[in-house]
Amino acid sequence: MTELTILMPCLNEAETLETCIVKANDYLKRSGVDGEVLIADNGSTDGSQDIAKGLGARVIDVPVKGYGAALGAGIKAAKGRFVIMGDSDDSYDFSNLDPFVKELRDGADLVMGNRFKGGIEKDAMPPLHRYLGNPVLSAVGRIFYHTPVGDFHCGLRGFSREAILGLHLNTPGMEFASEMVIRATLFDLDIREVPTTLKPDGRSRPPHLRSWRDGWLHLKLLLTFAPYWLFYYPGLVMFWVGLVSFLALMLGPVVVGGITFDVATMILAGALLLTGFQMVCFYVLSRIFAVRFNLLPTSRRFERLRSKITVDNACILGGILLLIAMIATLSGVFSWGATGFGDLDAREIVRPTTLAVVCASLGVQSITTGFLASMLQQEIRPNPK
Structure with missing residues (x-):
């Protein structure tokens, strides 16, 4: 040669x-x-x-x-x-x-x-x-x-x-x-x-x-070729910043340096939380796909993570989140009913409503991500002739 x-x-x-x-x-x-x-x-x-x-x-x-x-x-x-x-x-x-x-x-x-x-x-x-x-x-x-x-x-x-x-x-x-x-x-x-x-x-x-x-x-x-930097790291930052802010504002207004943060900020925190969670899901799905088709190498840490992403686990997590969303929705309805279904103080109804929307969205994302991850890991069989 x-x-x-x-x-x-x-x-x-x-x-x-x-x-x-x-x-x-x-x-x-x-x-x-x-x-x-x-x-x-x-x-x-x-x-x-x-x-x-x-x-x-x-x-x-x-x-x-x-x-x-x-x-x-x-x-x-x-x-x-x-x-x-x-x-x-x-x-x-x-x-x-x-x-x-x-x-x-x-x-x-x-x-x-x-x-x-x-x-x-x-x-x-x-x-x-x-x-x-x-x-x-x-x-x-x-x-x-x-x-x-x-x-x-x-x-x-x-x-x-x-x-x-x-x-x-x-x-x-x-x-x-x-x-x-x-x-x-x-x-x-x-x-x-x-x-x-x-x-x-x-x-x-x-x-x-x-x-x-x-x-x-x-x-x-x-x-x-860098799903960590494209999805995981920015998604993780957005998720935790959004989660901490959202939970703090669920308890009531937060004053920092003379500035009051209330329900408007809570809605933005919810959006940040949802976006971050979705990006982390994208990371998992893209990494499974890339490893499956030999575009990226795998690792022991990722294999441990992948073993936990099952349809069952995704449905359990999603079910819990959907249950919280349902409870938050009922709480809002009861609060409204207590006023004779008349006018409400927006600051009172926004909190349970936003919690319901965020948890419902996270629940649906969890379940669909679990099913899609399972689909990407199915054995590929040749088409019968």
Whole structure:
């Protein structure tokens, strides 16, 4: 088996493709690494395929559009045990891949380049990307996933082909780069980082990257694979703040620093409580789904939680909450009846009414979440022919 595939996605890169392939071929010749240069062409119409073939590179056609689609197809088609991927715009130095090969031979599953450590030449990266986009998204990635990577979006990276294929990456666009790092981290692959350089690309046309659109795609992906941060943590905060506030205001007005909080605040606290509870339920359901389909790894703590989320337990909890709601409703009706079903002081009727609405909503959410969680955990059987 070939040791190394140098993979380049390509879409109308005739201006720079030759330079990149020549550098890659020179590296393979100089280093003595048994390798190939593979071009994953995404529908070029400028003769890029002929340029690549003329220089001895192998070319595969990728009809599905997108950076991720091209790279995914290229990884599957690669003959190398290791793959080093990089853009074919001559912004990365394919003549100096020794640090990547060294780490891969040492057992690394994914070796990320770090442009901030290796050096970014003048005009090589727009200020928006250099000082905002990349640092912010990389910081979010480190906070959410504890990823040991300082440059989340470096396009020059090497990896074990077998390890990355095992992650079943499937995003077709620019967010493929983030998906690779996220899933490699979640599944405990050996990730390392080496300095690399970035220089201005050699193209006369604008890059395919669209700053705000692709930045949003990367951020969405970071949140999608982090149900803790998307649902659980904010939901838990809202739930407890709402619950404590709601219970305190159920007993009567609360004065803090000369400001009186009463039934209006209690209604808002009830809304916060319901929203937080729903977000925690979303966390449980999304985590069950993600673990079921191998999108996220499981854990002993989550398995303990999942074992307690049964239809029976959900119905017991929901039944208790619905019973409280019914009692609160009857209390409000009796209070109204005591006045001959005439006018009531809003502050008196709002408390039991709000309690009834909140408990009824929580009860229904509990029961439906239990049934849906059970449905997501049912055994999947093949359809009979």
